[in-house]
Amino acid sequence: MPAIRVEGLTKVFGTLVAVDHISFEVADGEIFGLLGPNGAGKTTTISMLTTLLTPTEGTAEVAGADIVRARDRVREQIGVVFQEPALDTNLTGRENLDFHARMYGIGRTEREERIRAVLALVELSDRADALVAEYSGGMKRRLEIARGLIQHPRILFLDEPTLGLDAQTRRHIWEYIRTLNRERGVTVILTTHYMEEADRLCDRVAIIDRGRIAVLDTPEKLKEALGGDAITLSIEGDAEPLLKALAGLPWVKQAGVASGAITLTVEQGERHIPALIAAAGSAGVAVTAVNLRKPSLEDVFIQVTGRSIREGA
Amino acid sequence: MRDLTAIAVLWQREMIRFFRAKSRVVGTLGMPIFFLAFLGFGFQTSSVPGIPAGIDYVTFLVPGILGMTILFSSTFAGISVLWDREFGFLKEIMVAPVSRTAIVLGRIAGGATTSLVQGVLILLLAVPMGFPLPGVVPFLAAVAFMLLIAAAFISLGLIFASNMKDIHGFSLVMNFVVFPIFFLSGALFPVENLPAWLLPLAYADPLTYGVDGLRGVLTGVSSFSPLLDFVILSAFALLLLALGAWFFERSESA
Numbered sequence: 361m362p363a364i365r366v367e368g369l370t371k372v373f374g375t376l377v378a379v380d381h382i383s384f385e386v387a388d389g390e391i392f393g394l395l396g397p398n399g400a401g402k403t404t405t406i407s408m409l410t411t412l413l414t415p416t417e418g419t420a421e422v423a424g425a426d427i428v429r430a431r432d433r434v435r436e437q438i439g440v441v442f443q444e445p446a447l448d449t450n451l452t453g454r455e456n457l458d459f460h461a462r463m464y465g466i467g468r469t470e471r472e473e474r475i476r477a478v479l480a481l482v483e484l485s486d487r488a489d490a491l492v493a494e495y496s497g498g499m500k501r502r503l504e505i506a507r508g509l510i511q512h513p514r515i516l517f518l519d520e521p522t523l524g525l526d527a528q529t530r531r532h533i534w535e536y537i538r539t540l541n542r543e544r545g546v547t548v549i550l551t552t553h554y555m556e557e558a559d560r561l562c563d564r565v566a567i568i569d570r571g572r573i574a575v576l577d578t579p580e581k582l583k584e585a586l587g588g589d590a591i592t593l594s595i596e597g598d599a600e601p602l603l604k605a606l607a608g609l610p611w612v613k614q615a616g617v618a619s620g621a622i623t624l625t626v627e628q629g630e631r632h633i634p635a636l637i638a639a640a641g642s643a644g645v646a647v648t649a650v651n652l653r654k655p656s657l658e659d660v661f662i663q664v665t666g667r668s669i670r671e672g673a
Numbered sequence: 674m675r676d677l678t679a680i681a682v683l684w685q686r687e688m689i690r691f692f693r694a695k696s697r698v699v700g701t702l703g704m705p706i707f708f709l710a711f712l713g714f715g716f717q718t719s720s721v722p723g724i725p726a727g728i729d730y731v732t733f734l735v736p737g738i739l740g741m742t743i744l745f746s747s748t749f750a751g752i753s754v755l756w757d758r759e760f761g762f763l764k765e766i767m768v769a770p771v772s773r774t775a776i777v778l779g780r781i782a783g784g785a786t787t788s789l790v791q792g793v794l795i796l797l798l799a800v801p802m803g804f805p806l807p808g809v810v811p812f813l814a815a816v817a818f819m820l821l822i823a824a825a826f827i828s829l830g831l832i833f834a835s836n837m838k839d840i841h842g843f844s845l846v847m848n849f850v851v852f853p854i855f856f857l858s859g860a861l862f863p864v865e866n867l868p869a870w871l872l873p874l875a876y877a878d879p880l881t882y883g884v885d886g887l888r889g890v891l892t893g894v895s896s897f898s899p900l901l902d903f904v905i906l907s908a909f910a911l912l913l914l915a916l917g918a919w920f921f922e923r924s925e926s927a
Contacts, residue, residue, distance in 0.1 A: 464770065
């Protein structure tokens with residue numbers, strides 16, 4: 361049984377179709393990413409899957425329970441870290457965790473133990489008794505992640521888990537998420553508009569744009585589908601004969617000239633650099649610089665949607 | 674079982690927040706104290722028409738101010754769901770695997786307790802101003818009335834909060850709903866002094882029966898019998914509670 365099964369899920373607000381008939385499955389134990397610009401429908405999708413919004417159309421099952429008809433069974437099996445902070449700032453960190461643990465019916469001894477464990481996990485043990493109002497943004501985020509883990513959820517929803525955090529905290533949080541997934545087998549579904557986050561963390565990524573899923577695959581396959589690495593050769597001499605020679609090579613997918621340099625799309629680029637330089641030599645052209653860039657999910661996003669993710673929806 | 678725990682946890686959260694925010698407690702007590710002091714002293718020597726012989730205006734006024742204290746603090750407790758929504762905490766409550774009814778009851782338990790604390794404080798402060806110290810039975814009867822008033826108006830606050838998108842409508846509700854409820858209730862002067870065309874509104878106001886009941890059990894003077902007040906107020910409270918739970922259940926929280 362998949363951890364999550366979504367079929368034709370749709371949410372309409374007035375005249376705005378925020379989520380437009382999306383379907384996907386998340387396997388048990390997977391880290392699944394919804395990648396897209398702000399306003400693409402990621403949070404609305406998460407809100408429906410976590411029972412906070414009622415879908416306009418379509419169905420979904422989370423941990424085998426229907427998100428409309430069996431809300432309580434969904435709620436019992438998930439942990440959620442919302443995009444916007446959802447802490448009571450008038451309570452201390454520990455009180456927020458205690459509130460949560462009791463809402464999930466965890467008994468006293470168990471509760472104290474788990475709270476101690478999650479506080480240690482996110483390195484907040486020494487600040488646990490300070491009011492959340494005094495926490496920094498990163499501390500609040502870590503506290504929320506800790507809170508989402510107290511009830512030992514089967515499935516963890518993370519809506520933009522590292523939004524607005526500094527690079528170091530971000531890497532920390534990625535590490536927690538990986539550890540959880542590996543050691544406890546927690547299925548993770550996260551939304552992000554950080555390419556790097558989706559690329560480094562997720563087993564599979566769905567690129568979501570204007571309420572629809574544009575593509576869905578592993579980050580590697582999505583990037584491979586672009587055809588290869590981008591290589592730029594800066595040269596001295598006539599480009600034409602070299603271009604002709606390169607166009608005949610089977611592993612060169614694309615070749616062109618831009619601002620005096622040769623730009624190529626090459627399968628497994630780093631392995632073919634020697635051959636490229638050799639080809640230039642036999643064409644009588646001197647190579648002065650080589651630049652190789654691995655394709656990123658950003659390139660995938662641009663190819664699929666025709667826009668850069670920073671341009672927004 | 675889990676629902677009972679949830680009610681207790683939500684109640685406890687209100688207690689922690691209430692007793693931690695000392696300035697808020699003092700702030701909310703300010704208005705009823707000033708009403709009591711200035712109206713009480715200002716009208717002490719004049720005869721307010723319609724007040725039965727044998728009790729002075731301060732004695733007449735104190736149950737009204739008690740009702741006012743509970744009215745404002747409990748409507749606010751109900752409507753403060755909006756603040757939880759604004760600050761995101763409502764989502765934390767709503768994804769928890771507890772029934773929505775338990776969430777409503779937890780809020781009512783918390784809001785009723787904090788309202789009651791404020792009501793009792795006002796009652797104690799009124800004694801040095803000349804209000805007769807109530808006996809144990811009248812005091813307990815007054816507590817029952819205060820809890821019923823609180824349940825009714827926390828539910829009313831929930832109804833508004835469930836139908837409002839954000840906190841901007843808050844002052845609208847306060848000025849155009851809560852203040853009229855207060856002025857129509859007979860808290861400051863006998864309801865019978867109102868013009869005939871306003872009387873139906875006064876009798877449709879749950880607080881009218883709350884104030885009258887408090888006045889009956891604390892001073893022995895009232896328009897209706899305290900028992901009738903109790904029955905009508907209970908009916909209002911149940912109706913508003915059912916409506917509040919119904920609207921809250923249907924409101925979307927994301």
